[in-house]
């Protein structure tokens with residue numbers, strides 16, 4: 689019995705060597721490292737402010753303020769990421785408040801470096817993601833539901849209720865979950881019209897019309 693446990697442990701140890709288990713961010717090497725955002729340096733994290741100068745307020749952040757939904761999409765996020773919440777530095781996660789006006793959409797985007805949990809606090813959201821082989825996973829989430837979005841996959845949330853909606857999202861990278869909006873990456877970045885016309889099987893005049901929405 690003992691031998692078999694040892695063998696199992698050895699196999700787990702071997703597996704850990706062969707298949708290292710990576711979280712989205714590297715593990716910290718100290719209890720905390722409150723970011724000093726003034727130093728303009730990032731080497732897998734911001735430099736730490738003086739360890740003894742940290743206070744409880746470095747570790748508290750408020751999500752009480754709604755994100756401003758007066759924009760073309762009718763939705764936005766209020767981010768608790770290292771740049772706004774320096775106590776997160778090196779700890780490996782971030783938190784965002786998502787607010788949606790009626791019909792509001794957080795448009796398709798990816799976080800190249802993080803998986804995400806979305807918890808619906810108020811309202812109903814049609815939300816989901818698409819895999820690399822174009823499989824669609826989507827449904828209407830109601831108050832209390834949590835959706836997990838695997839790292840880097842394209843995803844969105846649309847308010848399909850008749851009241852404003854609110855959600856809390858956490859991401860397993862505080863440093864740089866990254867966020868790339870698909871539509872603006874394509875039509876707002878200056879890619880040549882002929883590339884986009886061929887990619888989307890569109891006339892170049894329609895490409896220019898789409899581009900004008902993102903200029």
Ligand SMILES: *[C@@H]1O[C@H](CO)[C@@H](O)[C@H](O)[C@H]1NC(C)=O
Pocket residue numbers: 726727728
């Ligand atoms: C950080 O960058 C800003 C903007 O470029 C600059 O004004 C500031 O002096 C820099 N701070 C340090 C400590 O280098």
Ligand SMILES: *[C@@H]1O[C@H](CO)[C@@H](O)[C@H](O)[C@H]1NC(C)=O
Pocket residue numbers: 756757758759
């Ligand atoms: C929300 O954004 C709109 C459009 O940019 C702006 O006019 C308005 O003042 C903002 N509201 C608040 C509360 O910041």
